[in-house]
Amino acid sequence: MTTRYPFALIKEKLAARRGAALDFAIGQRRIGLPESIDSWIRANAVLAMKPAGQAEIEAFTEAATDLLRREYGADIAADRILPTPGGRAAMSAFVASILEPGDEVLVTEPGYPSFARLATHRHANLHEAVLDPEHGFAPDLGSALDRDAAPLRVIALNYPNNPTGATLTPETIELLRRVTGTGTIVFNDATYGPLVYDHQPTSLLNENISGDSQIELVELHSFSKLFPIGPIAVSFLAGSEKTMRSVSNYSEFAWSPLSSLQVQATTLCLHDSARLQELREFFPIQLAQLRQTLTDIGFEPYPSPSGIYSICPVPAHIGGKAVTTGAEAAEHLMDDFDLAVVAWDTPQHSYLRFSSLYQPGDLERLAGLRERLQLDWPFPSGSAVHPATVKGNLCWHDRLSGTRFRYCAKRK
Ligand SMILES: Cc1ncc(COP(=O)(O)O)c(C=O)c1O
Numbered sequence: 001m002t003t004r005y006p007f008a009l010i011k012e013k014l015a016a017r018r019g020a021a022l023d024f025a026i027g028q029r030r031i032g033l034p035e036s037i038d039s040w041i042r043a044n045a046v047l048a049m050k051p052a053g054q055a056e057i058e059a060f061t062e063a064a065t066d067l068l069r070r071e072y073g074a075d076i077a078a079d080r081i082l083p084t085p086g087g088r089a090a091m092s093a094f095v096a097s098i099l100e101p102g103d104e105v106l107v108t109e110p111g112y113p114s115f116a117r118l119a120t121h122r123h124a125n126l127h128e129a130v131l132d133p134e135h136g137f138a139p140d141l142g143s144a145l146d147r148d149a150a151p152l153r154v155i156a157l158n159y160p161n162n163p164t165g166a167t168l169t170p171e172t173i174e175l176l177r178r179v180t181g182t183g184t185i186v187f188n189d190a191t192y193g194p195l196v197y198d199h200q201p202t203s204l205l206n207e208n209i210s211g212d213s214q215i216e217l218v219e220l221h222s223f224s225k226l227f228p229i230g231p232i233a234v235s236f237l238a239g240s241e242k243t244m245r246s247v248s249n250y251s252e253f254a255w256s257p258l259s260s261l262q263v264q265a266t267t268l269c270l271h272d273s274a275r276l277q278e279l280r281e282f283f284p285i286q287l288a289q290l291r292q293t294l295t296d297i298g299f300e301p302y303p304s305p306s307g308i309y310s311i312c313p314v315p316a317h318i319g320g321k322a323v324t325t326g327a328e329a330a331e332h333l334m335d336d337f338d339l340a341v342v343a344w345d346t347p348q349h350s351y352l353r354f355s356s357l358y359q360p361g362d363l364e365r366l367a368g369l370r371e372r373l374q375l376d377w378p379f380p381s382g383s384a385v386h387p388a389t390v391k392g393n394l395c396w397h398d399r400l401s402g403t404r405f406r407y408c409a410k411r412k
Helices: 006-016 035-043 045-049 054-072 087-098 114-121 141-146 170-177 241-254 260-271 273-296 326-337 362-367
Strands: 081-084 104-109 125-132 152-157 185-189 216-222 235-238 309-313 342-345 350-355 384-390 393-398 406-410
Touching: 006 342, 035 045, 035 260, 045 260, 054 081, 054 216, 054 235, 054 260, 054 273, 081 087, 081 241, 087 114, 087 185, 087 216, 087 235, 087 241, 104 114, 114 125, 114 152, 125 141, 141 152, 141 170, 235 241, 273 309, 273 362, 326 342, 326 350
Parallel strands: 104 125, 104 152, 152 185, 185 216
Antiparallel strands: 081 235, 216 235, 309 350, 342 350, 384 393, 393 406
8 A cells, every 4th residue: 555645745845845835735823832831841851751640531531521521512521532742643544443444434535634544444335425516415324224234333524624624414414323233433523623613513423413322422632723733642442331441442552642731731731621612713714715715716615614624626738738636736736836725636636725724925925926827617607616527527507597507617
């Protein structure tokens, strides 16, 4: 398995350009730590050399249960929380301890790539549920649940979603209630959990959502985007006591103990509700300005009701050159415009993702590319909404008639 982590490749390309490229892929803007946590870490740096003790782990799990109650109204006992060294490490341990070769796993597309990759390494059988741009990026779970094949072992979701910004809808929750297969775990990656802008953040663990369903729910809460305390920031998994114990048993073989510094610093972060509120105010402004600039230069961004990204369908032409996939468009933007974005291609749809972690001044530089970009769509500007690439054809709704009538044009 040789495919690289897409973000590592983009970082290499950006580094080769030595700061000359405009980074809307990952974004250069650093969200600093809250001042009090930053100075606590500096004053206690020596704790990086000491493993966390039991009392510190207990304080962490208490803080995690408080956060789940405060932010999501979910009542989860402390023995159902497992501290983990970062989101990807948490997913690796979960996948390694839960999946057997040949297990059936459902992931969504487009999606953050780690879970699918880790499950592939575990020799699971992967199935993809498309996030449908015409239905607010709801996953097409119906066909996956109605299949006659072996029951799914894991349904891996990511709400709030990267890259689409979609949040969990009542329809999706209703579909999940239909999962009755014994032994199915619904895994939700809630890395962007608190960053929801149009309603209260939701957690699958909240019993209002999970109801009396017999399925097991496991949720990942990772704070690398909210409290950047370094490459091995503590995150946590929350799930049944039994599953948390298996992941924990596995982790004793797989990880060194977490440091006292990591655990104590993250406990401070978990208590800091003011920071979450601050970010819920910061990102919508960043996103609105980004989406305005993208619209001004000719992109057609989808709404961004959560998270930190804006995604757009791939236009037909960029700078006079025909492009069909996100990968092709992103490469052209990097090579000929020094503009870094992330491509997301699925068999049905192609997107470009722009990060709202841009530096002051980056939006003006992006706007300055308008003339050269000459983004081109096969419909008159302003007449269409939500274009999407469907099986190589460009499709869109008619804005003027307001109908769901869909036009399609073969890409040249
Ligand atoms: C949806 C999602 N999950 C997990 C991660 C990785 O989290 P961590 O940096 O804690 O490994 C990211 C990072 O971008 C992400 O977007």
